[in-house]
Each structure stands twice: as structure tokens, then as C-alpha cells.
Amino acid sequence: MKNQTQPTGQLVIQIVAMPADTNANGDIFGGWLVSYMDMGAGIAAKRQAASRAVTVAIDSLIFIKPVSVGDTVSFYANLLKVGRTSMQFKIEAWTMAIHEEKNNKVAEGLFTFVAIDDQGRPHPVVRNTTTNCR
Ligand SMILES: CC(C)(COP(=O)(O)OP(=O)(O)OC[C@H]1O[C@@H](n2cnc3c(N)ncnc32)[C@H](O)[C@@H]1OP(=O)(O)O)[C@@H](O)C(=O)NCCC(=O)NCCS
Numbered sequence: 001m002k003n004q005t006q007p008t009g010q011l012v013i014q015i016v017a018m019p020a021d022t023n024a025n026g027d028i029f030g031g032w033l034v035s036y037m038d039m040g041a042g043i044a045a046k047r048q049a050a051s052r053a054v055t056v057a058i059d060s061l062i063f064i065k066p067v068s069v070g071d072t073v074s075f076y077a078n079l080l081k082v083g084r085t086s087m088q089f090k091i092e093a094w095t096m097a098i099h100e101e102k103n104n105k106v107a108e109g110l111f112t113f114v115a116i117d118d119q120g121r122p123h124p125v126v127r128n129t130t131t132n133c134r
Contacts, residue, residue, distance in 0.1 A: 004105055007094045009078035012040035017071050017095075028067035033107050034058075036075055037091040041111035044077035045087050049115035049125045056086065061109035071095040073106070080110070085122035088112045 013036055021032040038055055045053035067073060078090040093107040117123045 006103065007074065007076040007092050007105070009076035009090070009092060010044065011074055012043045012077045013075040015073055017067050017069055017073055019069050022069060025066075026069075028069070028071075028073075030063055033063070033067065033073070033093055034061065034109070036073070037061075037093060037107065037109055038111060040075035040077055041089045041091050041113060044079065044089055045113035045115070048079060048082070048087050049113075051115050051117065051123065053087070053113040053115050054120075055111060056114045057112040059110040059112065061107065063107050065095075065104055065106045067093075067095055067106050082125050084124055086112055086114050087125055 015036065017028045017032070021028050023029040038058070042053060042055065072095065074094045074096070076092045076094065078092070080088045080090055082088075089111050091109055091111055092105055094103045095106050096103055114122050115125045
């Protein structure tokens with residue numbers, strides 16, 4: 001994990017961390033990162049399923065490095081598996097600090113989404129893909 005120098009997957013969200021998103025230490029609050037990871041997985045899931053999709057599980061989450069105010073944070077989605085109605089994504093969060101050339105992976109986690117119909121019931125995902133998050 002520490003040796004990874006470049007993100008894997010498809011860029012789904014990019015945002016600058018702001019002072020309002022900090023914790024008591026002055027670093028970015030973990031819940032802020034998780035919320036964007038969940039949103040990024042949701043974007044990828046909706047694209048994959050071509051329908052609404054909801055989070056059913058977050059199975060692991062690792063915070064690797066702190067995020068600072070002003071960092072550009074980029075979220076990448078990797079489709080790991082597709083079930084009948086579910087999809088599992090690995091989401092990576094990476095930062096690029098203002099005065100740094102290097103990308104740093106700051107968090108990663110596994111997010112499972114379920115494709116739902118207009119009534120909120122699970123419905124089958126089209127298993128069409130050999131590519132990541134079409
Ligand atoms: C997600 C939801 C629609 C699933 O409904 P359900 O009736 O439990 O559906 P099922 O039991 O048929 O399971 C649907 C799929 O989810 C998977 N699943 C269910 N619980 C799971 C869990 N804890 N972890 C991983 N996958 C899970 C099932 O394996 C199944 O996958 P498959 O069809 O690919 O085999 C329902 O639980 C729900 O609405 N949950 C609330 C979602 C929510 O509000 N999320 C937060 C905001 S987006």
C-alpha cells in the first residue's frame with residue numbers, strides 16, 4: 001500500500017479541502033473524507049448500473065496520511081466485483097499539496113452499492129463491463 005505511487009481507477013471527484021472541514025487538530029476531519037469517498041463510489045455505481053444506487057456496506061477504511069487545508073483531494077473508483085444487484089468498489093483518496101510535485105494516497109476503502117429501482121427495491125446490474133466504471 002505504501003509503495004503505490006500513482007492512483008488506480010477512474011477519477012470521480014476532485015475538490016480542495018477548506019478550513020471549515022478541519023478537526024480539532026487543524027487537519028481535515030475523517031468524516032469529510034469518508035463522505036466524499038461514499039459520494040465518489042455512488043457516482044461510479046450509478047454509472048455502472050445506469051440507475052439509482054445506494055450504499056449498503058462500507059467494509060474497510062484506512063486513513064493513511066493527514067489531509068491539510070488547501071490540498072486538492074482526488075477520489076478514484078475501482079470496480080472490484082459485480083453481483084446480481086450489488087457492486088463493490090475500492091475508493092482511493094489522493095492529495096496533491098500546493099508546493100509538492102508528488103501525489104500521496106491518504107485513504108482507501110471498500111464500498112458496496114446496490115442498484116435500486118424507483119421504489120427503492122434492488123434491481124439487477126447490467127454486467128457489461130470489462131472496463132472500469134464505464
Ligand atoms: C440496500 C437495500 C436496498 C438492500 O435491500 P435488501 O432487501 O436488503 O436487498 P437484498 O437482501 O436482496 O440484497 C441486495 C444485494 O445487497 C447485498 N448486500 C446486502 N447486505 C450486504 C452487506 N452487509 N454487505 C455487502 N453486500 C450486501 C446482497 O448480497 C445483494 O447482492 P447481490 O444481489 O449482488 O447478490 C436496503 O437494505 C436499503 O435500502 N438500505 C438502506 C440504504 C441506504 O439508505 N444507504 C445510505 C444512504 S445512500
